[in-house]
Amino acid sequence: MSIENQFQNGIVVLGAGNVATHLSIALKKAGYAIKCVYSKTIKAAKELALQVESHYTDDINHIPADADLYIIAVKDETIQMIVENLKLVCGIVVHTAGSISIDVFKEKFQNCGVFYPLQTFSRSRKIDFGEVPICIEASNEELENKLFNLASSLSKSVFKIDSEKRKSLHLAAVFACNFSNHMYSIAHEILNQSGVSFNLIKPLIKETAQKAIDQEPLKAQTGPAVRNDENVILKHLEMLKNSSDYEKIYRFVSKSIYKLNNQEE
Amino acid sequence: MSIENQFQNGIVVLGAGNVATHLSIALKKAGYAIKCVYSKTIKAAKELALQVESHYTDDINHIPADADLYIIAVKDETIQMIVENLKLVCGIVVHTAGSISIDVFKEKFQNCGVFYPLQTFSRSRKIDFGEVPICIEASNEELENKLFNLASSLSKSVFKIDSEKRKSLHLAAVFACNFSNHMYSIAHEILNQSGVSFNLIKPLIKETAQKAIDQEPLKAQTGPAVRNDENVILKHLEMLKNSSDYEKIYRFVSKSIYKLNNQEE
Incomplete structure (x- = not known):
């Protein structure tokens, strides 16, 4: 049986944000049928539904119960509520969140899992889903294999990662993505x-990112902090004295760079 | 007169670290003669000299006085000392440091400037110098043009940047490069x-860096901090409780992300 046939009764997507949009489009492209898009904002639901030729609704009670897969791709803090409000369904229920355990489904849905695409998504930006690592977890082995195959039909990088490891991965991603991006934003300002x-x-x-990818980031470190060049550091702190947030960040990150790079040598 | 001919009496490189090495090799490749490499570590001087077919010395008094250009490519904190100890020469004297003003030469060398390649260099890593932005400053317009032409023969991106602006550029580079790399290092750990x-x-x-390059980093921000997702933030802080440095960085950077992204909306 082909993978598409394992999901021939279609997929329901709950959410119409960045992850929901990119994932739905990738699924549609790979040949899966999106049966329904749910969002509490009807406009968002409609917009995504149009792109993936699907029904849509803003009423969680109107979600069809006979799909093979339900993907909850909403903000981490909303998942619990969606799980509570979603009626009982026969298909597999998964969420896409890095920080939420599979246990969120425990009491209600036996056939459940996690389908976590580890990437930063912006709605207006195209993503090659083939390059996006997808982390899979499921309530039993059969489901895990099913989800693994589904993920493998979208991406060349699929990993079985339990909730505990996924939590670390999510925390690491916050540093590597959100926090490094904030360093770019401060530089921009x-x-x-x-x-x-x-x-x-x-x-x-570009080169900083590429260096960290090609070698270990620790070994790639350069600049005044790792050299403990106090003259430069003091001058920089002086330049930042009107922005207490940036001054603090500069101070703590510099200290931490020096510590980390000298402890491991 | 070709650019090489403007420097036909050769170039002296003071320093044999990352910047000195990459810059010397790029100059040699572009057809300039490296006359002498100076380093206080004779082994380092020799190693670089062999690569660029040059004389070398660890005695600053043995540096030839008749070269056209002297490039001081040492640690920022050492430049002042080198300027003091270098004997009077006829050629142009420049340094390569982001954080040091052109005024460091003021009293001693009239023909002076700055030649700041804005990139992170590691000795073992190849760099395409054609892609490295070079920031130029000089004590007069004629010199400035000379340095601009020299830089243009190495790189397609050359900018005239005064000491004040270069200071900001260097500070921005510390955030965009050293600090973002530290975020990768923490993620790695x-x-x-x-x-x-x-x-x-x-x-x-890779995608985070590319997004910041293609659009403004501020607009590219995603994750729990910009959404102010307190549940996730608290869970992450809990996970970091055994590392007070990382906990502090997490707390301050998250706060700063939320502030910056909401103030500018």
């Missing part, structure tokens, strides 16, 4: 205030 | 402790 184009540091951003 | 491969988040690191 500093340059903006000095009338220097952000374009000048784009090759640096 | 978290994954290591959980037995999860760092490979899983490599596509995320």
